Amino acid sequence: MTGERMTPAYGSPPPSPGRMGVDFEKRVDFDRLRRYRLARAKAALEASDLGALLLFDVNNIRYVSATMIGEWARDKVARYTLLTRTGDPIVWDFGSAAKHHKLFAPWIAPQDSRAGMLGLRGAVAPDAGLVTAAVAEIKSILFEQGLAGSPLGVDIAETPMFLELQRAGLEVRDAQQVMLDARLIKSPDELMLLSTAAAMVDGVYQDITEALKPGVRENEIVALANKRLYEMGSDDVEAINAVSGERCNPHPHNFTDRMVRPGDQVYFDIIQSYNGYRTCYYRTFAVGRSTPAQRDAYTKAREWIDAAIELARPGVTTDQIARLWPAATEFGFENEMAAFGLQFGHGLGLGLHERPSISRLNSLEHPIELAEGMVFALETYCPASDGRSAARIEEEVVVTADGPAVLTLFPAETLFVTNPY
Numbered sequence: 001m002t003g004e005r006m007t008p009a010y011g012s013p014p015p016s017p018g019r020m021g022v023d024f025e026k027r028v029d030f031d032r033l034r035r036y037r038l039a040r041a042k043a044a045l046e047a048s049d050l051g052a053l054l055l056f057d058v059n060n061i062r063y064v065s066a067t068m069i070g071e072w073a074r075d076k077v078a079r080y081t082l083l084t085r086t087g088d089p090i091v092w093d094f095g096s097a098a099k100h101h102k103l104f105a106p107w108i109a110p111q112d113s114r115a116g117m118l119g120l121r122g123a124v125a126p127d128a129g130l131v132t133a134a135v136a137e138i139k140s141i142l143f144e145q146g147l148a149g150s151p152l153g154v155d156i157a158e159t160p161m162f163l164e165l166q167r168a169g170l171e172v173r174d175a176q177q178v179m180l181d182a183r184l185i186k187s188p189d190e191l192m193l194l195s196t197a198a199a200m201v202d203g204v205y206q207d208i209t210e211a212l213k214p215g216v217r218e219n220e221i222v223a224l225a226n227k228r229l230y231e232m233g234s235d236d237v238e239a240i241n242a243v244s245g246e247r248c249n250p251h252p253h254n255f256t257d258r259m260v261r262p263g264d265q266v267y268f269d270i271i272q273s274y275n276g277y278r279t280c281y282y283r284t285f286a287v288g289r290s291t292p293a294q295r296d297a298y299t300k301a302r303e304w305i306d307a308a309i310e311l312a313r314p315g316v317t318t319d320q321i322a323r324l325w326p327a328a329t330e331f332g333f334e335n336e337m338a339a340f341g342l343q344f345g346h347g348l349g350l351g352l353h354e355r356p357s358i359s360r361l362n363s364l365e366h367p368i369e370l371a372e373g374m375v376f377a378l379e380t381y382c383p384a385s386d387g388r389s390a391a392r393i394e395e396e397v398v399v400t401a402d403g404p405a406v407l408t409l410f411p412a413e414t415l416f417v418t419n420p421y
Helices: 030-047 058-065 097-104 130-144 159-167 176-182 188-211 218-232 292-310 318-322
Strands: 052-055 080-084 090-093 113-115 152-154 172-174 236-244 265-274 281-287 344-347 354-358 375-383 390-400 403-406 416-418
Touching: 030 052, 030 058, 030 080, 030 176, 030 188, 052 058, 052 176, 058 080, 058 176, 080 130, 090 097, 097 113, 130 159, 152 159, 159 172, 172 176, 176 354, 188 218, 188 265, 188 281, 188 375, 188 390, 188 416, 218 236, 218 265, 265 390, 281 292, 292 375, 292 390, 292 403, 318 354, 354 375
Parallel strands: 052 152, 090 113, 152 172, 281 416
Antiparallel strands: 052 080, 080 090, 236 265, 265 281, 281 390, 344 354, 344 375, 375 390, 390 403
């Protein structure tokens, strides 16, 4: 690395124990985790005016039922769960997955693991009757539990499902807000999983710094990172941005086969999950050498993120953090919508974007108050004066009673030069 700048001292991150279950250390207690999440979801439902939640978002399904059949299901809208005020979660799963859960997920009652099929995003047309049959079954359960006249919350569903629920006389409302409320405060077990996920990326960045040299391509680094993460125990490498040279400014949010050259500035975002809990973790490097313009941009991005981290304390409101960051017009964009996601904060958990969401686009007029147990990523971006380079930094932060604790520990105090000449 170059320079002598020191990052302010923050609280220690939550433990990141080994990935095995052992008898000689206190590690993640998955039974406790399941109980905590279901209790949070039930409490959020009880605090709402809804009678039940019909959930299709895989993160919500996992939160309330602790079932997951892999990333295959994430874009299929094929699984769904019903959580009522008076009952336990009922999970409709894809084919044989329901029988599997009866054998291996005993926290779901056998009669509540059911096979279900709605059409796989229209591949089976609605006139086949699958959606109609599913809605009739759901309505009968609500009737049996005395909830047929209560509003039904739905998070994300295909249009035929919404239409059929309404045709069946059910009042449909938004469940996603209820579930995001439930997922807002993380338990000690969730914090350990988030910390372990970040520790995995710490190690991958070490591998990247050793491999990042002239001649390597962006996609090769992405392949390296995917391999290492899955070897470490990741259950989903959702996306890795790899952006180098002239591609840095403006930020394209992708990767290509561009070949890295001497003096390039390069930044990465590693988005992956361990036991469902996600990372969003940017780091910026210079290859071989750095320029004054690159270092200046990095210093500004670092100052902006440090100021935001310092405010990550109970009682602070998100507009106070957003006001620390430059307006879009100050770094080359016409408005906040065009610059959205560059000076940004977003909650992390089972989902990549949970609450709080922090930006000048939404937080100035609609702030929320930070509370102990919130976890979010803060990310800043600064284009360099050379017109092609840019700095991108991201830190994952836990709000504690004593102030912020940072989960992302790979060095980022100054611009890291890889394989210097």
